[in-house]
Amino acid sequence: MNLTVCYCTEPPSGARSIIAQVNDTVVTLEWSEPLDRGGRSDLTYSIKCERCGGSSCVPCADGVTYRPGQADIIGRRVVIRGLLPHTTYTFTILAEKGVDAVGHVSPASSTVNITTSRDVAVPVSGIKRTKASETTVSLSWASPSQTHHSVLEYQLRYSLKVTKKHKVKDVYVSSRSNSVVLNGLARASQYQVQVRARTAAGYGHFSPFTTISTLPDVEVPPSHLLLTGVLVAVGLLVLVAVVIVAVFCFRGIKVYIDPFTYEDPNEAVREFAKEIDVSFVKIEEVIGAGEFGEVCRGRLKVPGKKENYVAIKTLKGGYTDKQRRDFLSEASIMGQFQHPNIIHLEGVITASCPVMILTEYMENGALDSFLRLNDGQFTNIQLVGMLRGIASGMKYLSEMSFVHRDLAARNILVNSNLVCKVSDFGLSRFLTENSSDPTYTSSLGGKIPIRWTAPEAIAFRKFTSASDVWSYGIVMWEVMSFGERPYWDMSNQDVINAIEQDYRLPPPPECPASLHQLMLDCWQKERSSRPRFCAIVSALDRLIRNPASLKITGRLTDGPSHPLLDQRPLPTLSQCRSVSDWLRAIKMERYEERFLLAGFTSIELISHICTE
Structure with missing residues (x-):
């Protein structure tokens, strides 16, 4: 006799700890699994939505959408869209298992009531x-x-x-x-x-x-064909001329779209960033820490393409929806740029954990630390080549109406061929107190990197391409000083006060005078007086074509100086040929006559004073 043993299961208990997040008219529901799963692993959930007013409730309209779905949900998170503003809803979460439908058992349920925001703009209709x-x-x-x-x-x-x-x-x-x-x-x-x-x-x-x-072509009467032919011929000539001008003036230029204008931020990610299968990526080592998690080096091998190294930014666990949105916003921004001096986005991984952003791998890392490690190892023409690449990338961004806001050598990456690429396009930066990025809290709130920021951006939060030009001038100074800290150990307030008094950084040692003059142009107080990036690229091209101009060092103009800003070492007595040279070197030439009248007519006599 054959015996068949049946293992009967009970219905699962209800979902627990429902958390509802309301963002305008979008509701996100998350919950914990039932205490009792009913002895089965095939547990799913479904959502029931009712709109309530007064003492009655009615089923939600067909326009309400559920992601990933309304029924047969395996996970414990649903995003509900298409709700009405300032309206009360009741959501019921039903916990079901595979045999419930067969056994006609009513699933356990848990309910939550929410009210959508009242201040959302109502939908527009009737176009x-x-x-x-x-x-x-x-x-x-x-x-x-x-x-x-x-x-x-x-x-x-x-x-x-x-x-x-x-x-x-x-x-x-x-x-x-x-x-x-x-x-x-x-x-x-x-x-x-x-x-x-x-x-x-x-x-x-x-x-x-x-x-x-749009309308189709309008038929032309036969009597007008000759006149039309002449007009068309003339029009074509004009059109060809216009097209030629347009091709040369506007080729490849498009307008940047802020991902935060999208109703669904994920839509911006889908439009501008390519989703990569996690199986194509192999993480090899951690190379740093980012704003939202670790930064790693890895390999990307897409079927049919050559394997290459990539940099991988990861989003650490326990993130909020806002942190995920802010993290992926950088990918939505980078994905809109295609330029040899802008860091290239390979794609994103959002379908698995952790969420990742993949970019091209830059072997030499950040420009500031790279220059400090190679202090004095590059010629002026090599440094100008690096500056030209950065300016070219910024010219591209300005033509797309994109303002970087945080241009600095630390946010420029360098590859093995010394090609510099602009990076760090995160719009939300959470700077900690112990951050190496010097910041200053303005009267309008928030933190900005003072040493790289234009005066109008500090005072009024007026960020434009012109304020990026100011920051570029600081980057020029960083490059020519091989990664020296701008304004050295001055406090943020000292920097602000010095800039307000029209003091500017002096030329770094051995810096060509033409480059320092270009820095001073970038640091014009009136932003309308600063050069545009297209003019900066042209100026650097002229210097590259004329290397002899890079051999002239010092100041081209006698601008105002400041004892805190002038950090160059004073010359020794042995380096001076006369008392006049020595006084001029220490900026005391106006006392030359008094020294001579007092009998100090030679460097030897001056040295005796110093010795005594």
């Missing part, structure tokens, strides 16, 4: 085409009613409507009114358009897609 041509479309939409905040601006997102097999990048346009004109569109084409409003509380949700189209 209409008011006017159209072959390449232009005028749009308008209804202004949303705001009971708490007025609308500061609208952001419109549009893209060419194509098949699902193709992907077209979205274009973003801002407008302070509820209308906009889109130019440069393709003839007889359809576009998908969305719009959202921004209030003091931030951006609202994008509206549903609206399809608009």
